[in-house]
Amino acid sequence: MAIPTMSSRTPLRGNHRSAQSLSLPFAVISGLNPKRNRSRTTLLAILALISVSAFFYCRQYPMSISPTYLLHDKVDTPATDQMVLALETNRDSRAAAARKHRKLSAGRSQITLTPAQELAAVSSFLASLPQNVIPSAVDPSRPINPELVLDFDTRSPHAMEEVARVVEDVWARNPVLLYGKLYSPATRELKAILSDMNLRPPPFIMDVDIRDDVEVLAPMLARLTQSPELPVLLIGGQPVGSLAQIRTMLASGELQRRVKAAGAVIGGGKRRKNKK
Template identity: 45%
Template sequence: MSTLPVTSLLHSLQYQRKPLNHRATSLALLGLIVVSFYIFFIARPSLDLAPIALHSDALGHPGTHGSHPQDKDDHPPSSRLFRLPSSSQRKTVSNANRPQVKLDEMQELAAVAAFVAALPQNMIPRSIDPSQPIDPQLVLDFDTRSPRAAYEVNQIVQDVWSRYPVMLFTKLHHANSREIKQIISNMDLRPPPAIFEVDQREDADVLIPLLHRLTSSTELPLMLIGGKPVGSMDTIRELNEAGELQKLITNAGGVIGGAKKKKGH
């Protein structure tokens, strides 16, 4: 028997197998593309929606499945993008819709005094109108729309005058300012007075008329004892000579001679 036909048949089968292999590979790739498309573009959105429903149940909203508090952070990262705001976030949004706390003139004076006393670089913005009530958020370091804002304001009022029973707003090169500072210096107060050279500040053009509005004072120097303006320079001299100025300071929490005694220890 001749082997030529057999050899020819084998060669023919090999040539036929190659197209079959190419077709199979192409079909496999096509199937992989179809499955991938289904997973990422059809099945994926429905899978991502499931944790949202579970999270709604955890917050107590109607749903079809129960949830436990310890499971609230077990969702995959993708589901966290769709979570409802946290309680603190909801409070912030809620506070934004609340009106700001309103300050009367004494509270406004305390807020301004606390602001300028807190840091040397704290300046009243030049953009404000000193003849109008100041925006509380400019000088207070808490959310002035929160339910606790009124309580916080009262704390500021108490704290600032407790820390500074005597506060002076003066001018650096001014005879009356030098005189009033000397009167207070001779008392050796504890706590020491807070003294602000207003004419040396960048916000002088705003701060001076603001203080005038809040204290009904028409000039500097301005002395506050327990948060209350004492009066003109003539009034301060009369009170000092009569010994009444020292009584006012003591009643406000200042200690006459306290600084001197502290140095003696």
């Protein structure tokens, strides 16, 4: 029996046809100009090899190159599903709260503050953080927009209750408050009087003339306290009077009684030790 060899005329049909189909383009290109097209033939061979490899890889692992967002519905990820559900629930709850707020606030007018309430709101705003300033666009001759100095919904049905709490809190924290000028002799005298009282809590002192909002704050304080000039001393939220009046009250003991009635303790502060 004759053993088939490579020269036999009964080759494997499938392999022979595949080899012919793959080698035909290369043979044609190489036959045209072997020297010029040798590099092109090599490049085409590499590209063909990559294409065939990618084809068989995709057939064997069809899901391996699928985007992750397409696999979300096909892969069981309970932790991810719970996270997505929590985020969607939180987003929906915030949107519902915003819609409810707009519905409740629709048609409600802004609250109107009395001069005493406005003075308390402005003082609370300025005393809470050193960087708080009154915007330059505010007209000091008119009542300030409560939304600029209050940190709650000023259109809420309970807004006035919140204002009352602000008024009580600011004067409890700052029973003695001095709006003055840094280079004013009258302010220096009032600072010395308060320092001698050694108050607890210590007086809140603000030099208005060195602030960025002095052009708005100074006339606003003049309107709210009925004091045309600084300094202005507030005890329990009430303007005390001029420097001459304060001297008279200090001599009679009236000033000390007002300070105690406002909640400050005379002699209760910490004194600085004198350096030897």
